[in-house]
Amino acid sequence: MAGHSDIRTGRHCVFLLHAHLVFVTKFRHPVFTDTHLTRLEEITRSVCADFETELAEFDGGDDHVHLLVNFPPKVALSKLVNSLKGVSSRRLRQEFPELAAHYYRANKLWSGSYFAGSVGGAPLSIVRQYIEQQNRPV
Numbered sequence: 001m002a003g004h005s006d007i008r009t010g011r012h013c014v015f016l017l018h019a020h021l022v023f024v025t026k027f028r029h030p031v032f033t034d035t036h037l038t039r040l041e042e043i044t045r046s047v048c049a050d051f052e053t054e055l056a057e058f059d060g061g062d063d064h065v066h067l068l069v070n071f072p073p074k075v076a077l078s079k080l081v082n083s084l085k086g087v088s089s090r091r092l093r094q095e096f097p098e099l100a101a102h103y104y105r106a107n108k109l110w111s112g113s114y115f116a117g118s119v120g121g122a123p124l125s126i127v128r129q130y131i132e133q134q135n136r137p138v
Helices: 034-050 077-095 097-102 124-132
Strands: 018-024 054-060 064-070 115-119
Touching (some): 018 077, 034 064, 034 077, 077 097
Antiparallel strands (some): 018 064, 018 115, 054 064
16 A cells, blocks of 8 residues: 555645556567666656656566556646657667667657556455445435
8 A cells, every 4th residue: 555655746636646557669579688778767767757757667578668657647648658658769779779770661669559557556346335335415
């Protein structure tokens, strides 16, 4: 369960929103090394800071990455994902020419799709039960 220190506030709201994001490489090619993933984490943290979001966790394999992002309600997750994938693709291909050479035809590092799942808080069944048990006025 999240502690009180995890809860964030805005001008008119109190929130605790986390999303698990997964990006896979184009054609699921295994192209990442530890060096690539280290630089990718730095780029991702920078983009998250621009969106006033926090990258809580980052890791990946040779053909995908997992991100745990803490974000405010004013941020559209799709816009954050678009920026994360676009900026990271452009910077990695500039800094690591072997990646650009690998994707010479597609000129893209990432697949067009992604996974986004909400995480944290109580299980859905518990939330549903809590709402059902509210004292509705007669």
